[in-house]
Amino acid sequence: MVEKLHIDASGYDRRYSSPARRRKAPGWLRRAAGFVVGLVYPVACPACRSSIAEEGGVCAACWRETAFIAPPACGGCGAPLAAGLGEDAVCDSCAHAPPAWSRGVAAVVYGGAGRKLALGLKHADRLEVASLAAGWMLGAQAGAGAALAASADLIAPAPLHWRRMVKRRYNQSGELAREVARGAGRGSALALDLLVRTRPTGSQDGKSRAERMENVAGAFALSRRWRGRVAGRRVLLIDDVLTTGATLSGCAEICRAAGAADVNALVFARVARDDWPA
Numbered sequence: 633m634v635e636k637l638h639i640d641a642s643g644y645d646r647r648y649s650s651p652a653r654r655r656k657a658p659g660w661l662r663r664a665a666g667f668v669v670g671l672v673y674p675v676a677c678p679a680c681r682s683s684i685a686e687e688g689g690v691c692a693a694c695w696r697e698t699a700f701i702a703p704p705a706c707g708g709c710g711a712p713l714a715a716g717l718g719e720d721a722v723c724d725s726c727a728h729a730p731p732a733w734s735r736g737v738a739a740v741v742y743g744g745a746g747r748k749l750a751l752g753l754k755h756a757d758r759l760e761v762a763s764l765a766a767g768w769m770l771g772a773q774a775g776a777g778a779a780l781a782a783s784a785d786l787i788a789p790a791p792l793h794w795r796r797m798v799k800r801r802y803n804q805s806g807e808l809a810r811e812v813a814r815g816a817g818r819g820s821a822l823a824l825d826l827l828v829r830t831r832p833t834g835s836q837d838g839k840s841r842a843e844r845m846e847n848v849a850g851a852f853a854l855s856r857r858w859r860g861r862v863a864g865r866r867v868l869l870i871d872d873v874l875t876t877g878a879t880l881s882g883c884a885e886i887c888r889a890a891g892a893a894d895v896n897a898l899v900f901a902r903v904a905r906d907d908w909p910a
Contacts, residue, residue, distance in 0.1 A: 701738050
């Protein structure tokens with residue numbers, strides 16, 4: 633089910649926002665500092681770039697167009713389901729072809745402001761989106777995201793090939809993994825280098841599910857540093873957008889082959905099945 637949450641645009645589940653865990657300065661000092669900084673560097677909505685009162689959220693318009701995924705949602709891929717279905721329900725796609733991971737949770741539907749945020753993080757150096765998105769991911773589906781993070785022994789991102797990493801300078805999924813681990817108080821579980829992409833793969837845009845699976849087949853491996861250290865451990869995979877699940881499936885299969893006790897997935901945005909390439 634897709635839910636519009638009727639709370640302040642900047643206050644969605646601050647329990648899982650890393651800044652909220654830090655010791656705060658006196659209120660008057662924070663307000664004064666914020667006023668001065670705001671004069672020099674006006675705060676902008678990370679989705680549409682319009683002016684907003686404070687950092688850590690989106691503008692009211694973008695908040696309204698963000699489709700948060702609330703229960704019931706598919707236990708496999710995190711896709712929203714029709715109201716009235718049970719907690720253990722799965723979508724038709726996952727029932728027909730179960731994913732390589734056990735449980736999948738997504739925060740928002742890939743569309744509207746959710747799409748803008750995902751694209752900004754991925755292609756426009758909007759690294760501040762990572763903290764906001766991670767808070768939404770941990771609070772997703774009544775705290776299901778936080779539960780996955782709390783139970784994980786290893787929190788790892790879907791990897792980029794080193795050539796793309798050099799070009800982009802950062803891995804957006806790695807930034808999300810870092811903020812998820814920090815927001816959940818699980819910094820010791822962060823394993824940014826758990827997986828590597830062994831060969832460059834073309835863009836997945838416009839490809840069907842079968843083409844996407846073929847495109848990434850054999851493209852992932854356990855990094856040398858983690859060989860022999862995954863067996864018996866619970867892995868949480870982090871990615872920015874889940875479409876057909878080809879990338880996360882490849883990553884999950886590597887973790888299971890290495891003896892992982894369990895593999896789950898937590899993503900920021902889920903592409904609606906109706907929007908999949910034919």
